[in-house]
Amino acid sequence: MDTLASLADGFAVALTWQNLSLALMGCLLGTIMGALPGLGPSNGVAILIPLAFSLGLGATPALILLTAVYYGAMYGGRISSILLNIPGDEPAMMTCLDGYPMAQQGRAGEALALSGIASFVGSFFATWGLVLLAPQLVKVALLFGPAEYFALFTLAFATLGGIASTNQAKAAFAAALGLGLAMIGVDAQTGVTRFTFGEVHLYDGIDFLVAIVGLFALSEVFVFLEHRSTDADGDTGKKMEIGKLYPSWSMIKSCIPTMGRTTILGFLAGVLPGAGASLGSFIAYSSEKRICDRDGTFGKGDPRGVAAPETGNNAAAGGALVPMLALGVPGSGTTAVLLAVLLSLNITPGPLLFTQNPDVVWGLIAALFIGNFMLLALNIPMVGLFTRVLLVPPRILMPVVAMISFVGIYGISGSSFDLMVMVAFGVLGWVLRKLEVPLVPVILGTLLGNAMEANLRRAVSISNGDWFTLADSWLSIGIWLVAIVGFILPIFLGRVFRKKMDDEYEKELSD
Amino acid sequence: MIIRTFIATSFAALCATSALAQDFQPESPECIAPANPGGGWDFTCRQVGKTLQDLGLIPGTMQVVNMAGGSGGVAFAEVVNKRSDDQDLIVAASSATATRLAQGAFPGNTADDVRWLASVGADYGVIAVAADSEIDDLPELMEIIRNDPTSIAIGGGSAVGGWDHLKVLMAAQKAGVEDVRRVKYIAFEGGGEAVTQLLGGSLQAFTGDLSEAHGFMASGDIRVIALLAPERLEGEYADLPTAKEQGIDAVGANWRGFYVPGDTSDEAYDYWASAVSEMYASDEWQTVMQTNGLAPLDLQGDEFDAFVKSSITEIEDLSREIGIIR
Numbered sequence: 001m002d003t004l005a006s007l008a009d010g011f012a013v014a015l016t017w018q019n020l021s022l023a024l025m026g027c028l029l030g031t032i033m034g035a036l037p038g039l040g041p042s043n044g045v046a047i048l049i050p051l052a053f054s055l056g057l058g059a060t061p062a063l064i065l066l067t068a069v070y071y072g073a074m075y076g077g078r079i080s081s082i083l084l085n086i087p088g089d090e091p092a093m094m095t096c097l098d099g100y101p102m103a104q105q106g107r108a109g110e111a112l113a114l115s116g117i118a119s120f121v122g123s124f125f126a127t128w129g130l131v132l133l134a135p136q137l138v139k140v141a142l143l144f145g146p147a148e149y150f151a152l153f154t155l156a157f158a159t160l161g162g163i164a165s166t167n168q169a170k171a172a173f174a175a176a177l178g179l180g181l182a183m184i185g186v187d188a189q190t191g192v193t194r195f196t197f198g199e200v201h202l203y204d205g206i207d208f209l210v211a212i213v214g215l216f217a218l219s220e221v222f223v224f225l226e227h228r229s230t231d232a233d234g235d236t237g238k239k240m241e242i243g244k245l246y247p248s249w250s251m252i253k254s255c256i257p258t259m260g261r262t263t264i265l266g267f268l269a270g271v272l273p274g275a276g277a278s279l280g281s282f283i284a285y286s287s288e289k290r291i292c293d294r295d296g297t298f299g300k301g302d303p304r305g306v307a308a309p310e311t312g313n314n315a316a317a318g319g320a321l322v323p324m325l326a327l328g329v330p331g332s333g334t335t336a337v338l339l340a341v342l343l344s345l346n347i348t349p350g351p352l353l354f355t356q357n358p359d360v361v362w363g364l365i366a367a368l369f370i371g372n373f374m375l376l377a378l379n380i381p382m383v384g385l386f387t388r389v390l391l392v393p394p395r396i397l398m399p400v401v402a403m404i405s406f407v408g409i410y411g412i413s414g415s416s417f418d419l420m421v422m423v424a425f426g427v428l429g430w431v432l433r434k435l436e437v438p439l440v441p442v443i444l445g446t447l448l449g450n451a452m453e454a455n456l457r458r459a460v461s462i463s464n465g466d467w468f469t470l471a472d473s474w475l476s477i478g479i480w481l482v483a484i485v486g487f488i489l490p491i492f493l494g495r496v497f498r499k500k501m502d503d504e505y506e507k508e509l510s511d
Numbered sequence: 512m513i514i515r516t517f518i519a520t521s522f523a524a525l526c527a528t529s530a531l532a533q534d535f536q537p538e539s540p541e542c543i544a545p546a547n548p549g550g551g552w553d554f555t556c557r558q559v560g561k562t563l564q565d566l567g568l569i570p571g572t573m574q575v576v577n578m579a580g581g582s583g584g585v586a587f588a589e590v591v592n593k594r595s596d597d598q599d600l601i602v603a604a605s606s607a608t609a610t611r612l613a614q615g616a617f618p619g620n621t622a623d624d625v626r627w628l629a630s631v632g633a634d635y636g637v638i639a640v641a642a643d644s645e646i647d648d649l650p651e652l653m654e655i656i657r658n659d660p661t662s663i664a665i666g667g668g669s670a671v672g673g674w675d676h677l678k679v680l681m682a683a684q685k686a687g688v689e690d691v692r693r694v695k696y697i698a699f700e701g702g703g704e705a706v707t708q709l710l711g712g713s714l715q716a717f718t719g720d721l722s723e724a725h726g727f728m729a730s731g732d733i734r735v736i737a738l739l740a741p742e743r744l745e746g747e748y749a750d751l752p753t754a755k756e757q758g759i760d761a762v763g764a765n766w767r768g769f770y771v772p773g774d775t776s777d778e779a780y781d782y783w784a785s786a787v788s789e790m791y792a793s794d795e796w797q798t799v800m801q802t803n804g805l806a807p808l809d810l811q812g813d814e815f816d817a818f819v820k821s822s823i824t825e826i827e828d829l830s831r832e833i834g835i836i837r
Contacts, residue, residue, distance in 0.1 A: 042547075145708060145712070191670045191672040191673065328726055329704055330701075340557070348725065348802070351727060352730050414578065458697050458698075461664070
């Protein structure tokens with residue numbers, strides 16, 4: 001009950017006109033930033049820090065503004081995923097897989113509204129998790145040593161097969177390519193440079209955002225250009241319909257179990273400092289695909305395939321605040337930025353934050369609740385507005401996409417080198433599309449490769465080269481088992497299913 | 512006539528120079544943080560920028576630009592190659608910058624390519640263990656390492672060869688560990704992550720800065736067994752034993768400060784140095800230092816330049832000795 005009383009105090013702090021309007025502003029700006037390819041939650045928050053300072057805001061209002069941007073960007077990322085097949089930020093990548101097919105089927109409105117609801121569910125319950133479980137969850141984070149993290153990343157890759165592709169070998173090739181790209185840069189364990197060719201800009205490796213925007217957005221532009229030169233009218237016959245704006249109740253109902261499961265998974269992934277929101281949405285999607293994809297509809301516009309990653313990544317966004325507040329260890333890029341904000345407001349996150357600055361913590365948590373409701377209220381009516389993007393003909397839309405990509409990437413890094421890397425990724429993405437190699441595993445490899453490698457090497461060097469350390473605790477053994485089952489089962493089940501489908505097909509033919 | 516004109520012009524010129532010296536005002540003050548938002552350099556820029564503005568020492572707001580890449584190398588190269596005469600610019604730096612320069616990790620650049628401006632404080636190194644660890648003090652830890660280096664895994668927030676690693680090696684060297692290369696150092700992304708692993712039991716010891724350890728120390732989760740400072744600090748840190756008083760003469764201060772482009776005029780250089788110096792002396796900055804665990808290190812201008820260069824030489828020697836550079 002103590003917690004609830006503190007939460008009520010938090011609401012008392014947060015519910016002023018100033019704070020509410022700041023939250024509203026933050027939600028709007030965040031949604032826009034999340035929707036623009038290239039600008040993600042971490043840049044969004046970073047860009048607004050000077051604004052918070054120059055407005056002379058106190059600690060709590062500043063945090064309310066910035067967390068509203070954070071949550072808003074997590075909501076906004078899905079919009080361009082669904083409408084354009086271009087993820088607005090890293091965690092929204094998985095939403096492309098089913099969201100874009102839904103939009104192509106003329107169900108963009110439903111996909112947007114459903115993902116808005118899924119985002120709300122994920123972050124709403126994750127915020128409750130933060131309220132009730134923060135002190136206990138810290139212990140979960142402590143259970144994960146380097147060996148356990150490595151097992152967790154292996155789990156992510158083991159369940160990769162079949163995601164976004166019918167050809168497992170191509171998916172594996174794409175993942176290997178991504179892992180290879182992740183190796184570029186200074187090796188953090190030894191300080192040795194790898195594949196940098198003496199280029200200082202490559203020392204920190206390839207920025208995921210540059211890779212994502214290049215692979216997804218620019219390659220889309222290239223594909224368009226290619227078709228334009230062959231099709232006289234330039235319109236590739238991709239006439240989109242908007243369709244219904246709101247999902248039917250039965251569709252929402254069919255997604256409820258999915259949302260429930262993925263909230264928990266996403267939240268836990270967020271709590272682990274080494275994992276983060278991208279892993280949250282990824283594990284949410286692949287586990288749901290395993291659990292409920294009996295008819296092979298995932299990847300072809302299954303509403304559950306939209307709900308799963310959106311619930312997962314928003315739950316992870318809430319979860320990532322746990323280690324940030326309670327340990328001072330950021331669980332994601334954005335929480336690293338928030339950590340910096342707290343530090344410059346002279347608040348030190350860490351084990352003592354809850355006792356030393358209760359007003360800040362509970363004000364922040366109350367702000368999260370408020371922001372969440374606002375985002376739901378903003379996003380559902382705005383679905384109609386967003387879907388109009390689809391009516392823009394590609395010959396206008398594509399130059400805009402290209403422009404936003406260049407401006408967005410240059411805006412973050414201020415480096416023309418990154419622009420060239422982005423173009424290179426655009427060409428790579430175009431080639432991969434031609435070869436029908438899925439793009440998502442490439443990004444996942446780049447995104448998770450470094451952390452996976454670092455944890456493997458940490459684990460093995462702590463154990464003085466003994467590889468059995470990787471399966472030395474019950475937790476890691478458990479994760480390994482799930483990974484192995486997740487890897488092997490689909491191979492057998494796939495065969496059975498395919499046989500069954502063939503049989504049915506033949507039966508249909510004979511009927 | 513000619514003489515009069517000469518005198519007049521030179522007087523005018525003199526006036527102009529002295530006016531410039533007093534009145535150099537950056538038009539749009541800018542601070543480059545050579546890393547993504549969230550790290551120490553970002554903190555230095557933002558906190559100093561905010562304090563300078565609050566005290567009215569600079570006109571307007573300090574614009575903070577994050578220029579991540581190459582552990583500061585990208586920003587260093589940018590400043591040297593493209594903005595060497597930008598008078599409005601200061602760049603955040605720390606011991607990590609000096610370490611990189613000493614180890615030749617900024618290809619083609621040296622410490623002489625820029626002007627070292629001023630320090631705003633130092634973060635002394637600590638070596639800590641979990642609160643329930645059986646290790647009581649630094650000599651005991653070093654004794655175990657001497658006998659069996661494989662039994663102790665020490666984690667820190669910098670890469671191998673980075674500042675957190677070097678601090679432990681310095682202490683080990685002073686404690687008589689013969690082959691310091693065998694000391695097992697595990698690199699993490701940031702001190703916080705390393706402390707988490709220390710609490711989780713994957714590591715036996717932690718090396719980092721006092722500011723990183725501060726929160727966990729106050730909550731009683733970890734125990735600092737050695738502070739790498741010349742003498743004990745004051746206030747809430749007075750209980751922390753230095754390595755020196757335990758017979759291991761190792762001092763490691765992670766200074767935070769700034770450099771400016773190589774072609775900064777003397778007027779601009781003096782302006783910035785005195786602005787930072789005035790800020791350093793203010794009560795506001797003293798509060799910031801206290802809440803963030805920064806210890807005093809008050810060096811400006813030539814003094815700071817000499818300090819940075821001598822510390823680079825020192826790191827170079829140590830790195831060569833332990834085989835990080837040849």
